[in-house]
Amino acid sequence: MAQIQIVKICQKLGKGPGGFYQPGYKSTGAKLRLQMMCLGLNWDPETREYEKVRSIDGCEPPAIPDKFSWLVQRAIRGAHALIRKDRRVNNVENILPAMSPDICIVNFYKTNGRLGLHQDHDETNYSLRKGLPVVSFSVGDSAEFLYGDERDLHKAEKVILESGDVLIFGGDSRHIFHGVSSIIPNSAPVFLLERTHLRPGRLNLTFREY
Ligand SMILES: O=C(O)CCC(=O)C(=O)O
Numbered sequence: 001m002a003q004i005q006i007v008k009i010c011q012k013l014g015k016g017p018g019g020f021y022q023p024g025y026k027s028t029g030a031k032l033r034l035q036m037m038c039l040g041l042n043w044d045p046e047t048r049e050y051e052k053v054r055s056i057d058g059c060e061p062p063a064i065p066d067k068f069s070w071l072v073q074r075a076i077r078g079a080h081a082l083i084r085k086d087r088r089v090n091n092v093e094n095i096l097p098a099m100s101p102d103i104c105i106v107n108f109y110k111t112n113g114r115l116g117l118h119q120d121h122d123e124t125n126y127s128l129r130k131g132l133p134v135v136s137f138s139v140g141d142s143a144e145f146l147y148g149d150e151r152d153l154h155k156a157e158k159v160i161l162e163s164g165d166v167l168i169f170g171g172d173s174r175h176i177f178h179g180v181s182s183i184i185p186n187s188a189p190v191f192l193l194e195r196t197h198l199r200p201g202r203l204n205l206t207f208r209e210y
């Protein structure tokens with residue numbers, strides 16, 4: 001079961017060098033309401049830049065495990081099959097380009113965690129211009145996920161992301177505003193908790209190509 005493997009791999013990597021920490025902003029002292037670990041390249045929330053070595057502690061981010069890259073390719077293939085079924089298009093890649101992830105941002109939200117509306121726009125101009133997708137896996141407790149064309153909470157659409165859900169935004173949707181308004185306590189699947197002892201909260205992995 002992929003969810004169990006995802007949790008176990010993140011638990012192991014999360015405890016080692018380059019593992020989970022709570023990011024914040026030096027200028028204001030404010031902290032993000034989540035724990036973060038980056039794989040492949042490190043994303044610095046303060047400078048909003050990617051780096052090979054994490055400036056907060058000099059650690060190199062762990063590599064993206066092959067299992068994760070495989071899951072991403074499977075998710076993109078699945079999305080292509082859905083697009084092909086729904087729309088009569090010659091080339092699905094015109095709607096959702098393929099992508100080889102070299103970045104994964106792993107967030108862990110406790111039950112009081114959240115993430116404000118933002119765009120993912122710190123990847124290269126090439127990646128952004130091509131609309132190379134962000135592929136997001138949710139594991140553990142469910143989340144209220146908001147998205148929309150503007151940074152406006154009142155206009156945003158809401159969808160519940162459950163454990164095992166995969167969300168992909170690429171092509172025309174690549175620049176969508178999105179965020180997590182709340183985590184729904186005690187909503188994680190029992191089998192997952194029994195097999196992994198995942199703490200209360202939600203793990204989210206977003207894969208991107210730099
Ligand atoms: O937790 C989520 O579903 C979204 C995470 C996210 O938007 C990000 O890491 O940029």
Ligand SMILES: [Fe+2]
Pocket residue numbers: 118119120178
């Ligand atoms: Fe994001």
